[in-house]
Amino acid sequence: MPDAAITPASGVDVVRALRSAALAGLIAFGLFLPLIGFQTVQNMSNQLVLETRWPLLFALVAIIAGLRFLQDLVITPWLERRAARVRPGPTDAAGLRAQLARWLPPFALGFVILYPMLALALTGSQGALKWIDNFGVQILIYVMLGWGLNIVVGLAGLLDLGYVAFYAVGAYSYALFAKFGLPFITLLPSYPFLEFDHIHLGPWAFWVLLPISGLLAAFWGLLLGFPVLRLRGDYLAIVTLAFGEIIRLVLINWVALTNGYAGVASIPRPTFFGIPFTAADDGFAAIFGLEFSPIYRTIFLYYLILALALLTAALTLRLRRLPVGRAWDALREDEIACRSLGINTRNTKLTAFSLGAMIGGMAGAFFAGRQGFISPESFTFTESAVIVAMVVLGGMGSQIGVALAAVVMIGGTEMMRDLDVLKSVFGADFDATQYRMLLFGFAMVLIMIWKPRGLITTRRPSVFLKERKAVSGALVREGQG
Amino acid sequence: MSAAGAVLRVDHLTMRFGGLVAVNDLSFTAARGEITALIGPNGAGKTTVFNCITGFYKATEGRMALQFGSAALWRELEPLTQRGLRSHERADGSLFLLERMPDFLVTQQARVARTFQNIRLFPGMTVLENLLVAQHNALMRASGWSILGILRLPVYGRAEGAAIEKARLWLDRIGLTDRADDPAGALAYGAQRRLEIARAMCTEPVLLCLDEPAAGLNPRESAELGDYLIAIRDQFACSILLIEHDMTVVMEISDHIIVLDHGVKIADGMPEAVRNDQKVIAAYLGVDDREVEKVGAEVGL
Numbered sequence: 001m002p003d004a005a006i007t008p009a010s011g012v013d014v015v016r017a018l019r020s021a022a023l024a025g026l027i028a029f030g031l032f033l034p035l036i037g038f039q040t041v042q043n044m045s046n047q048l049v050l051e052t053r054w055p056l057l058f059a060l061v062a063i064i065a066g067l068r069f070l071q072d073l074v075i076t077p078w079l080e081r082r083a084a085r086v087r088p089g090p091t092d093a094a095g096l097r098a099q100l101a102r103w104l105p106p107f108a109l110g111f112v113i114l115y116p117m118l119a120l121a122l123t124g125s126q127g128a129l130k131w132i133d134n135f136g137v138q139i140l141i142y143v144m145l146g147w148g149l150n151i152v153v154g155l156a157g158l159l160d161l162g163y164v165a166f167y168a169v170g171a172y173s174y175a176l177f178a179k180f181g182l183p184f185i186t187l188l189p190s191y192p193f194l195e196f197d198h199i200h201l202g203p204w205a206f207w208v209l210l211p212i213s214g215l216l217a218a219f220w221g222l223l224l225g226f227p228v229l230r231l232r233g234d235y236l237a238i239v240t241l242a243f244g245e246i247i248r249l250v251l252i253n254w255v256a257l258t259n260g261y262a263g264v265a266s267i268p269r270p271t272f273f274g275i276p277f278t279a280a281d282d283g284f285a286a287i288f289g290l291e292f293s294p295i296y297r298t299i300f301l302y303y304l305i306l307a308l309a310l311l312t313a314a315l316t317l318r319l320r321r322l323p324v325g326r327a328w329d330a331l332r333e334d335e336i337a338c339r340s341l342g343i344n345t346r347n348t349k350l351t352a353f354s355l356g357a358m359i360g361g362m363a364g365a366f367f368a369g370r371q372g373f374i375s376p377e378s379f380t381f382t383e384s385a386v387i388v389a390m391v392v393l394g395g396m397g398s399q400i401g402v403a404l405a406a407v408v409m410i411g412g413t414e415m416m417r418d419l420d421v422l423k424s425v426f427g428a429d430f431d432a433t434q435y436r437m438l439l440f441g442f443a444m445v446l447i448m449i450w451k452p453r454g455l456i457t458t459r460r461p462s463v464f465l466k467e468r469k470a471v472s473g474a475l476v477r478e479g480q481g
Numbered sequence: 482m483s484a485a486g487a488v489l490r491v492d493h494l495t496m497r498f499g500g501l502v503a504v505n506d507l508s509f510t511a512a513r514g515e516i517t518a519l520i521g522p523n524g525a526g527k528t529t530v531f532n533c534i535t536g537f538y539k540a541t542e543g544r545m546a547l548q549f550g551s552a553a554l555w556r557e558l559e560p561l562t563q564r565g566l567r568s569h570e571r572a573d574g575s576l577f578l579l580e581r582m583p584d585f586l587v588t589q590q591a592r593v594a595r596t597f598q599n600i601r602l603f604p605g606m607t608v609l610e611n612l613l614v615a616q617h618n619a620l621m622r623a624s625g626w627s628i629l630g631i632l633r634l635p636v637y638g639r640a641e642g643a644a645i646e647k648a649r650l651w652l653d654r655i656g657l658t659d660r661a662d663d664p665a666g667a668l669a670y671g672a673q674r675r676l677e678i679a680r681a682m683c684t685e686p687v688l689l690c691l692d693e694p695a696a697g698l699n700p701r702e703s704a705e706l707g708d709y710l711i712a713i714r715d716q717f718a719c720s721i722l723l724i725e726h727d728m729t730v731v732m733e734i735s736d737h738i739i740v741l742d743h744g745v746k747i748a749d750g751m752p753e754a755v756r757n758d759q760k761v762i763a764a765y766l767g768v769d770d771r772e773v774e775k776v777g778a779e780v781g782l
Contacts, residue, residue, distance in 0.1 A: 315631070322630040322637070323613075323620040326606075330614045333603035340535065340595050341615045342588030342684055351627075461607045463641075465649065465661035469607075475666035476605030 017072035025065030032057055101470075105400060112140075112306060116299045125295050132295075134417075136302045137370060139410045141363055144309040146390040146402040148359030151316055153388065154397035155325065156352035157332030157479015158229070159237040162244025163387050165224075166217040166357040168251060168379035170364025173213040175264040175374050176257070178205040182212075206270035210365050217361020220247075221354035229349045232335075244384055251376040263375025270369045272300055301370050308366060312359050313399055319355075321462045328352050329397075329462070332479035386410075389440070393447055395454025395473070404455055412439070486552070488513040488688055488720040489534070494543035496529050496744075503529040505744040507543070511688065511737075516714055516721040518731045521741035522764055527724045528598060530741070531690050534722075535595045536584035543580065547591050549687040550574015589618050594686035596677045598693050598724075604666025608657055608676060611665050612648035613641075615683035620644055651679040655709070671702045675709070682713065688720050689713065695727040703727055707734045732756065740764065 037057040040048050119131040145167060152160045177183075181198030188195055201208050228239045251258045258264065269277065277284045277297035284300075285292040319325040327348045330338050338345050368374045390409055394401030413436050451457065457473030489511040496504040504526040511517040519527050532538040534545055544562060548554050551573040561569045561576060568590065569576045577591040587593050603611050613620070623640030624630030630637045652658040655675040660668060665676060674694055681689055694710070695703045707730050713719055725731045731738065731752070738755040740748040742764040748755050755761055 318631050318633075319627065322624050322627050323617050324624075324627045326610060326614050327617055327621075329606055329610070330603050330617075333605055334601050336537075337597070337601040337603065338614070339537070339584045340588060340597070340601070341617060341680070342585050343614070343617050344585050344589075459605055461610055461662065463609060463613060463645065464607070465609050465645070465652075465658075467662055469662050471605055471607065471664040472667075475664045 013073060013077075017069050020072050021065045021069035024068035025061050028061045028064040029057075032060055036060060101400075108400075108403070112136075116302050120295075125293060129295055129298055132302050133298050134414050135411055137298070137305055138414060139407055140302070140305040140309050141367055141370075142387065142390065142406040142410045143403050144305065144312050144363045144366075145360060145387050146394065146406050147309065147312045147316060147399060148356045148363065149387050150391050150394075150397065150399065150402050151319075151328070151359070152352050152356035153391045154395075154402070155316075155320070155332065156328040156349060157477070158349060158353065159233070159388075159479075160240045160353070160356070161237050161381075161384055161388060162240035162242070162247075163356070163360055164379045164381070164384040165244040165247035166221060166360035167364040167367070167383070168247050168376075169217045169220050169357075170213040170361030171368040171374050171378070172251065172258060172264070172364075173216045173361065174206070174209045174365035175267045175368040177201075177209050177212065178268040178369070179264065179266070182208070203271040203274045203276055205268050206365070206369050207273070210362055213365035214358040214362040217364065218354040218358035221357025222350060225350045225353040229346060229353065241381070241384070244379075244381060248376050248379050251379065258376075261375060261377075263373060263377070264368075265373045267368050267372050267374070269297070269372055270301065270304060270366075301366075305366055305370075308362060316399065324348065324351060326462055333477050389444065393444070393454055395451075395456035397459060397476075398454065398456035401454055401456030409440070409443075486512050487555070488548065489722065490544075490546045490548075490555075490558075491530075491534070492544045492546075494530065494533060494545060495541050496526070496533055496538060497541045503744050504533070504741075507741070507744070507746050509739050509746065509749060511720055511722050513720050514714065514718065515736035516710060516723055516734050518723045518725060518735035518738045519741065520725065520728075520731055520738060521747075524743075525741040525764075526744040527741055528692055529744075531595060531692055531722075531724065534579055534587075535593055535690060536579060536582055536587040540580045545579040546576060547579055547593060547688060548574065548576045549592065588684055588686070592685060592687045593690060594681035594684045594688075595690040596674075596681050596692055596694060598696065600670075600673050600677050602665040602673055602677055602680070605664060607662050608652065608665050608668070609645070609648055609661045611676060611680050612651060612683050613644055615680045616644045616647065618684075647683065651683060654712075655679050671698050674698065674702075674706070678709070678713075682717070682719070686719060688722060690722045690724075692724045693726060694723070695725055695730045698727075700729075703730050706730065710734055 036053060039051045039053055041051055043049050115136055116128070116132050119128040119136070122128075123131055145163070149160065149163045152158050152163070178201065181200040183196060183198055186195045186197065187193065224240070224243050228236060228243075231239055252260055254260075271277070272284050275282070275284050275287055277294075277300065279292040280286065283292065284290075284296055290296070316325075320329075327338065327343050330341075330343070331345060331348055331352075335345055338348070367378070371378075386409065390405040391402055393409070394403070394405035416436060416439075447454070453473040458470035459473065459476045460470055461468055487510045491510070492508050494504055494507045495502070507526075507530065509517075519530060521527055529538065533540040533543075546555075546558055550571070554569065554571065554574045554576040557569045557576050561578060567578060567581045567586075575591075577587075579587055579591060579593070582591065588595075603614065606614070620637075620640055621627075624637045625634075649658065649661070652661055655672075655678075657668070657672060657676060657679075660672070665673065668676060674697070678689075678691065678694060681691075691710075695706055698706060710721060710723070711734055714721055723731070723735065735752050738748070738750065738752055739746060740755060740758070740761050742760075747760045747764060748758045750758075
């Protein structure tokens with residue numbers, strides 16, 4: 001009845017709004033009493049004392065109750081009236097969306113290719129360093145990780161909460177082999193028959209070790225996959241989570257190999273196909289007749305990780321159209337039906353798992369080469385959680401969605417590092433990055449409400465007879481592990 | 482019936498779940514090129530038999546042998562059982578011991594396909610994709626285990642084209658060509674049933690196991706299903722093992738009927754014989770205890 005909504009607020013409405021406002025205030029009071037009402041501080045003699053913050057507490061409760069009152073009395077009726085007024089007619093929202101889906105990928109690709117030039121032109125050589133490295137490279141590493149995990153979680157439907165383990169394996173493989181040389185064994189004709197030696201790879205280290213790091217990570221993926229892929233759902237998630245922690249603890253405790261908490265420092269940096277980015281005479285700048293600047297290395301790293309990420313995307317797109325990709329999809333949809341069609345589900349899961357691990361390992365090798373220093377700190381569970389969150393937020397299986405989620409989440413975090421605006425509001429010692437996880441959780445709640453299946457909800461069929469129609473997300477299953 | 486004409490031979494199959502005996506010492510034969518129906522009241526153990534044959538359950542005891550190609554291979558059954566191997570494969574045919582095979586190999590090598598009581602399609606994939614997943618193993622070989630496929634070699638393109646053509650033939654047959662690019666989950670119930678059978682047929686089986694294909698269909702659809710199954714039997718040299726409650730369908734299309742009750746075979750024969758069997762009538766309609774004894778005495782139990 002649209003007419004009822006137009007009538008002005010009556011006394012009954014006000015009472016109802018007051019009642020719900022009181023309830024909201026009560027809940028807020030209960031929640032905030034321990035969180036905000038009490039505060040522990042150290043006094044002069046280093047003792048913890050309990051302080052109360054009643055004014056702040058009551059101010060917050062009042063704000064929440066007031067907002068609730070406003071919502072019930074003004075905003076909701078207004079929205080209802082508006083909804084009643086707008087007749088649901090033939091809209092071209094679907095057409096618009098199709099156009100967007102058609103043009104977004106090429107446009108985004110063009111933008112990321114031109115991005116370093118844009119940054120240089122707009123912010124100059126000094127400012128561009130921050131924009132290309134902190135934003136560009138950082139986001140692209142996560143895009144690559146997200147796309148790698150997308151194969152495992154989004155396509156094959158196996159929830160892997162320990163993905164960072166493979167990232168770590170790749171990073172440490174590159175760091176140790178590049179620094180100490182690649183070990184190899186020579187057979188001797190006489191006792192002791194074997195000789196161990198290291199071969200130092202020099203300027204080509206990164207290019208040789210990139211595939212090796214990927215393969216080692218894939219090998220660990222297989223090793224983990226064999227025993228655990230018979231598990232499903234929550235159990236698989238728990239075991240993979242534990243695997244991530246095991247790798248991290250080994251990195252911490254195997255001091256002789258990994259140098260423990262102190263990490264591995266001065267890792268050789270990637271070279272421009274053998275030419276190092278140094279100020280020396282045989283450095284990149286000297287050879288190409290440029291003035292030395294750290295920006296060249298940063299730009300090169302940007303294009304390197306862009307190429308790696310695009311390679312990942314191309315590989316995934318191609319595999320999705322092959323029988324193995326369809327088998328991943330089918331595995332996510334219904335594992336028992338897969339087995340009844342003669343598909344070896346264990347091998348199919350292993351391919352997804354180890355391929356995802358390989359991509360994670362290659363991203364790890366890049367990460368180690370870019371940082372020049374790695375320690376177990378970089379491979380905590382939080383990293384795994386962020387990558388899983390990107391895949392879920394992006395929409396399971398959608399590459400564009402995962403990339404968007406990476407931009408929003410990683411870019412958002414980086415943005416918060418230098419928001420001086422917030423400092424003027426909350427005081428000089430306010431550090432926005434500390435609220436990152438809070439905002440993170442807030443974003444997840446919003447996504448759960450508005451887009452419970454992620455940003456991109458449709459699935460693109462791998463093959464078609466007459467026309468390719470996107471499959472509605474409501475029909476696509478998420479897999480049970 | 483002689484063993485030579487058999488496609489599947491089940492000997493002394495027993496399946497226990499803890500203390501519960503779901504199937505007890507069941508032996509039967511499914512003849513090549515025939516529709517064999519497995520019927521019985523709810524809880525008789527029919528689906529358990531299916532799950533044992535298709536490898537989803539590991540049978541507690543018993544032997545299940547499947548053969549295609551030259552019937553002479555049946556002579557290898559005892560030696561094969563003794564040797565402890567899975568299969569005996571020759572140029573002119575193959576013999577498999579299904580209880581020794583994992584579920585996916587039962588379909589992949591022994592060429593037994595199945596459908597499920599509660600339909601198990603891939604709802605988020607299109608109708609065409611469902612039929613292509615069923616041809617996974619052939620396509621996987623053609624794509625060189627994905628390597629040739631990634632390189633976009635024409636070998637794979639041709640194989641995929643052939644697979645799509647085969648899928649289209651099945652779509653024409655089940656009248657779903659127009660829905661090929663729609664998600665399987667959006668199809669009507671009857672269409673999903675037909676698609677599941679077509680999908681099973683795309684694995685090129687010699688034995689098709691259908692678990693209640695007529696459940697939930699209206700009388701017209703049931704009649705169509707009967708014709709569809711007879712066509713499969715006659716055109717594709719495919720034997721069918723059928724679990725069904727709809728007696729109209731069963732009596733119409735079955736060449737041979739086996740009746741189970743409480744995991745035990747109580748009748749085995751032609752449809753007319755089974756229809757008039759006192760034990761079958763007792764099992765289906767139920768009788769009080771005195772009558773069971775009386776009927777039992779009459780039929781010599």
